[in-house]
Amino acid sequence: MNPVLCALDFSEASPAVLKAAVDLAAHFNTRLIVLYAYRILPENETITDYRRAIVNRAQEDFAHLEKKLGLNGSVPYEFRAEVGFLSDRIRSSVQANRVGFVVIGQRLASEINEQKGMTLEEFIDQAAVPVLIVPEMQVQP
Numbered sequence: 001m002n003p004v005l006c007a008l009d010f011s012e013a014s015p016a017v018l019k020a021a022v023d024l025a026a027h028f029n030t031r032l033i034v035l036y037a038y039r040i041l042p043e044n045e046t047i048t049d050y051r052r053a054i055v056n057r058a059q060e061d062f063a064h065l066e067k068k069l070g071l072n073g074s075v076p077y078e079f080r081a082e083v084g085f086l087s088d089r090i091r092s093s094v095q096a097n098r099v100g101f102v103v104i105g106q107r108l109a110s111e112i113n114e115q116k117g118m119t120l121e122e123f124i125d126q127a128a129v130p131v132l133i134v135p136e137m138q139v140q141p
Helices: 014-027 049-069 085-096 106-112 120-125
Strands: 006-008 032-038 077-083 101-105 131-133
Touching: 006 014, 006 085, 014 032, 014 049, 014 101, 014 131, 032 049, 032 085, 032 106, 049 077, 085 101, 085 120, 101 106, 106 120, 106 131, 120 131
Parallel strands: 006 032, 006 101, 032 077, 101 131
Antiparallel strands: none
8 A cells, every 4th residue: 555644733632643644554554654744934033944943843743752652663654844735735745655545633634624725625635545534532631
C-alpha cells in the first residue's frame, strides 16, 4: 500500500491522531509521513527567523510525541514541517507521494472549513483517498 499521511497540529489530540496513523501504517505494512503545516505570520522578526523558530519548535514537539508513543522503528516514518494552507499541503503530499490514506484530527478537519472557503466534503473529494478523522476526546478535569 502507498504511505499513510498524518496531519498534526501538536494539540492535546495529537498523540491519539499519531497513534491512529501509526496503527494504520503498521496494519498495511507501509511507511508514514507526518505533516505539520504552518502559515508565515511574523510580527517583529524576519521571515527566515520566524520559519526557523517554527520548524525548530515543530521538530521538538514531534520528538516529544515520538518519545511519548515509543515509535522507535515501529513503522518507517518521516516528519515534515511545510509552509502553507493545510488543505494545500495535504493535497500536494497526496499527489507527490502517492499517499493511500490521510489521518487527521477532528479539530484540524474542522479548520479546513475555514480555509479558502473549502468545505470538508470538498476537501475529502479533492484528496481522492480515504480520510480518517480521529475524534477529539473530552479531557476530564
